[in-house]
Amino acid sequence: KQEVTQIPAALSVPEGENLVLNCSFTDSAIYNLQWFRQDPGKGLTSLLLIQSSQREQTSGRLNASLDKSSGRSTLYIAASQPGDSATYLCAVNTGNQFYFGTGTSLTVIP
């Protein structure tokens, strides 16, 4: 069974700092990996999707990388802002099913 782990569970950084969130998965047989943002009491918003054949994807200040063979992905956030405060979740797609990590709760301090 696919297991997805996100470390750290919580992270607090001062505004302007660059940061990296980690996601690891146990079975490398995935089709893609998706990063989501979840604000308190809200649904999930898709940030980036990396296909299994890709190494990275970029959107604005966000950059996600994927190393499928080692079962790892990172989400890099440049020049963090207080508005980036949220929980970040990664999910791997194995075909018809998705497996989620438990998320990293990020707080950016003004």
Added chain:
Amino acid sequence: NAGVTQTPKFRVLKTGQSMTLLCAQDMNHEYMYWYRQDPGMGLRLIHYSVGEGTTAKGEVPDGYNVSRLKKQNFLLGLESAAPSQTSVYFCASSYPIPTGFPNYEQYFGPGTRLTVT
């Protein structure tokens, strides 16, 4: 486009009561999913559907039933609610990315917070 909508947003049930959660999407997506989110557990897939009239079990299907009579709607039913079903329920839909192999990006609804007492 409204995207993915869920009804109701909040509900309190007593043990043994039944209810149905409704998910609707207006993006003409083939795939739809029901998840539950519990503290420290992440999102877990309950049931999913790969098209109108089809459903399949996910990771935690016990105590739930689903139906997909119309492409745009996916219903989640609790026949006899239990306190262990207290959770936040999310619906999602997805479409295949045209890259030549199965590849799906998910879109989520705002969630339904269910409390069973």
